[in-house]
Amino acid sequence: MNREEKKIATRKKILDSALELFAEHGYETTTVHMITERAGVAKGTFFNYFDCKEDVFCDLQTFRATLEFEKLKDIRGPILPHVREFLMEFVRIGPNSRQLVRAVLLSDLSNEKSLSNQRKMLEELKDMLIPLIVEAQNRGEFTSAIPADMIADQAIQTYMGVSFTWGMGMGDDKLITQMVASFELFFRSLLP
Amino acid sequence: MNREEKKIATRKKILDSALELFAEHGYETTTVHMITERAGVAKGTFFNYFDCKEDVFCDLQTFRATLEFEKLKDIRGPILPHVREFLMEFVRIGPNSRQLVRAVLLSDLSNEKSLSNQRKMLEELKDMLIPLIVEAQNRGEFTSAIPADMIADQAIQTYMGVSFTWGMGMGDDKLITQMVASFELFFRSLLP
Amino acid sequence: MNREEKKIATRKKILDSALELFAEHGYETTTVHMITERAGVAKGTFFNYFDCKEDVFCDLQTFRATLEFEKLKDIRGPILPHVREFLMEFVRIGPNSRQLVRAVLLSDLSNEKSLSNQRKMLEELKDMLIPLIVEAQNRGEFTSAIPADMIADQAIQTYMGVSFTWGMGMGDDKLITQMVASFELFFRSLLP
Amino acid sequence: MNREEKKIATRKKILDSALELFAEHGYETTTVHMITERAGVAKGTFFNYFDCKEDVFCDLQTFRATLEFEKLKDIRGPILPHVREFLMEFVRIGPNSRQLVRAVLLSDLSNEKSLSNQRKMLEELKDMLIPLIVEAQNRGEFTSAIPADMIADQAIQTYMGVSFTWGMGMGDDKLITQMVASFELFFRSLLP
DNA sequence: AATGAATGAGCATTCATTCAT
DNA sequence: AATGAATGAATGCTCATTCAT
Structure with a gap:
């Protein structure tokens, strides 16, 4: 797995964890810490991929727009x-x-x-x-x-x-x- | 309005304010401060009537059960x-x-x-x-x-x-x- | 010391601590935690008196305007x-x-x-x-x-x-x- | 431009960018990312030339000592x-x-x-x-x-x-x- | 019963620094 | 030598909750 693929994988891990957690606890109750913990990355990594917490949330919906x-x-x-x-x-x-x-x-x-x-x-x-x-x-x-x-x-x-x-x-x-x-x-x- | 009636009125004021605010902003985003401000009581008063924030929320739903x-x-x-x-x-x-x-x-x-x-x-x-x-x-x-x-x-x-x-x-x-x-x-x- | 006096005293404690610390370390390097620690109050108390860190800073100057x-x-x-x-x-x-x-x-x-x-x-x-x-x-x-x-x-x-x-x-x-x-x-x- | 000259040029680019940015935003508010972005190098490169952020700052002052x-x-x-x-x-x-x-x-x-x-x-x-x-x-x-x-x-x-x-x-x-x-x-x- | 000042755990976010590539 | 993804400690700030008045 090269660098570019790794990046995509990390992004996906974060998105998937977020989706799961939003499902389990709702948006507000889910913390970035919870997301990164489940994704197995550091908290900072989250913000390398998304500008803010809200952005993941919106990303979740885009798949449907396609x-x-x-x-x-x-x-x-x-x-x-x-x-x-x-x-x-x-x-x-x-x-x-x-x-x-x-x-x-x-x-x-x-x-x-x-x-x-x-x-x-x-x-x-x-x-x-x-x-x-x-x-x-x-x-x-x-x-x-x-x-x-x-x-x-x-x-x-x-x-x-x-x-x-x-x-x-x-x-x-x-x-x-x-x-x-x-x-x-x-x-x-x-x-x- | 005697004491007992006042208590009921205060409780109702808080509940109504909470319902309005939950409607406008959702549960998590609504703060106890916002509720008491709209109800026109002090923050402490809220906790004289409800043990915690979640309790108002559950109270709100009971009306539908009736x-x-x-x-x-x-x-x-x-x-x-x-x-x-x-x-x-x-x-x-x-x-x-x-x-x-x-x-x-x-x-x-x-x-x-x-x-x-x-x-x-x-x-x-x-x-x-x-x-x-x-x-x-x-x-x-x-x-x-x-x-x-x-x-x-x-x-x-x-x-x-x-x-x-x-x-x-x-x-x-x-x-x-x-x-x-x-x-x-x-x-x-x-x-x- | 009544309630009102206490408030003024607390505000002053925070302002004084902030002034001292800004003097010792500069604005950016001084943290709200440092200020409240020196003032002997909880971190949250700071924000009961000032909307944000920058506000204390501006307050420090007003005394000269008078x-x-x-x-x-x-x-x-x-x-x-x-x-x-x-x-x-x-x-x-x-x-x-x-x-x-x-x-x-x-x-x-x-x-x-x-x-x-x-x-x-x-x-x-x-x-x-x-x-x-x-x-x-x-x-x-x-x-x-x-x-x-x-x-x-x-x-x-x-x-x-x-x-x-x-x-x-x-x-x-x-x-x-x-x-x-x-x-x-x-x-x-x-x-x- | 040989290797040695390139190194010196890179170092200068970083220093110049840092000076400009410190001038515009102050030391604390300027981030290493901002510096490397303006210098047109990667963030890591900064740390190949300076052990830490503070070091650039001190370097900047030496020019006056001369x-x-x-x-x-x-x-x-x-x-x-x-x-x-x-x-x-x-x-x-x-x-x-x-x-x-x-x-x-x-x-x-x-x-x-x-x-x-x-x-x-x-x-x-x-x-x-x-x-x-x-x-x-x-x-x-x-x-x-x-x-x-x-x-x-x-x-x-x-x-x-x-x-x-x-x-x-x-x-x-x-x-x-x-x-x-x-x-x-x-x-x-x-x-x- | 009502108040609101004080609390501090908890949150989103930033950023200097590291290190595998 | 250069890169930039990953890290996590640290920060400003929020807010439910407590409690002395």
Whole structure:
């Protein structure tokens, strides 16, 4: 492992430890000392990689921003199979322990910067969903009785609702199972 | 106002100030000094009423436990109107600013004690919903294709999903409007 | 000693300790811990009295701003006796150990706020001196060959020069002796 | 440029950067990182040339010790022209921005080692001045009413006083102008 | 019962210094 | 000889909590 790789590894160690600890104790209660201790580095090392404690926190969220919403654009024909597939990938990429989910939600709420990041991301997702929904309505897959943007809102709410309650310890052992089940029911409400 | 009443008033002033501040800044970021300043009492007074800072926090949550789930027990005949009414009261009692909603969700997530309180409350709610749903299924209001407990989970998820996304700043200006709209869609998915 | 007096006493203890330590080690090298240790209070107590470390520093200078320059305004008749008297009082009020003088000069230089405070004070002093000098020139006490404002500058320079070299450990044991001697020589240069 | 020359150049780069930064921010506030960044070398390189941060600081002062006081020894005949000339060179060699002057004075005061260096230098200067002054008194250039060592003290005080007040931002734009003006007045006080 | 001065453990952050590469 | 990642002691500052008044 050369120098550059070591640096990346150290950064990752710190990020991972931070994510775990934020999940276990929340942002404020987690100290830099705790993070570096778990990462197995000195306290000072933390600040070689991040300007301040808050920065790690924001970093945690960026991984989600990289999600490939783009894929949704190219959907042709019946929408449901694609949405199911997208959803599964979306969940597969994200955190998969209840603790981690809680940590991410916590981060969304506790911090003004995170809050607006997250809101922006959801708005983007919504903008990408609407045309898909409209097309599905035209094709007769979804009811046209409900406006497309309301359906989009609803989809996002379903996603966040599942995340939240699952993160709290309720629902099926696997997040993906719970997510798919909830969306099946959701799609049921969209039948023409 | 006699002595005893004064004591109760002081306690209430402190609790109210704390709730407001937790809503504005979160638990950790709110200091005892901030609370007593807003309540208009001296810092020491706080500790005459609460053993430690965490205690106010737990006190804040108890108000939700007092919610009258009991009412749900006595429902007879068609369920939908009752559920709609219950929902509206439920939302009316709870916090109504996005900030407050966020604060409460934050409190649910940040603290082990709060987390388990909240989970217990939701489980209770679920247990109360299931027989109602079964009866509605028997009466033909809801589809029987979906197990009652799954529907109950779904209802709770819908509630949390709306709370979360609305707290983040999305959706209709009024929480109640958003909540009702989402539940109408939800009920749509339960049609036989 | 009642509560209010105690507060004043504590504040004074902290200020005195700070002044001594700044004199011994300079501003940056002196830690809040050192100050509170010498003052015999807890570290936190420091911050009950001053918002930050820098504030003590600025406080140290204010005592000089209270100097009664006003007295100079009312001088009538021959100026020299009054100036001598003023000078002696000026020195008597100010710090009298070499260490303290050094601390004050150090504070003037190390900190932008102090620097501008001090400059302003000296400018004020100069403005007050000029009319006196003009009158003395008219009365024939001082030469008119040198502009009054230059003489004022010179007086201030003499004062600072004595302070600096004396603070460094040179000159007569007593600052006042050294100051008077230097000003006698200075006045000699102003003979018509 | 061979290896030896390169080493000398690197050392100089570091020293120059340090001097500039000490002038701009003072000793304590300047970090090794700032120095090496401005010098364009890595942080580690600093410690290849200096054992510790303090060492650069002491090195900076030595340049003043190299001042050729020796020249004063060989003065014959009327003293004033020589002293004027010496003074001008003295000032020309030294720092010429208000910031730099302030930095040097600061360094004199903040550090025990610097303080004693500076004191020693001034004492030497004084010892060199006294015989010159005695001779000038004998020749009738200066009054004999004032002891020669007092005059020497006075000269040094004048020098430091001008430096200090000029460094603080007062007086003529050019230090040399201010210095010459003050010394002219000083010489005036020495007329027989 | 109410006050607020005093406390000190604990935190984020800085930075001179080391040392493997 | 030069590098810069890693170190950890030290610092300014916060704040829940105590307790004499």
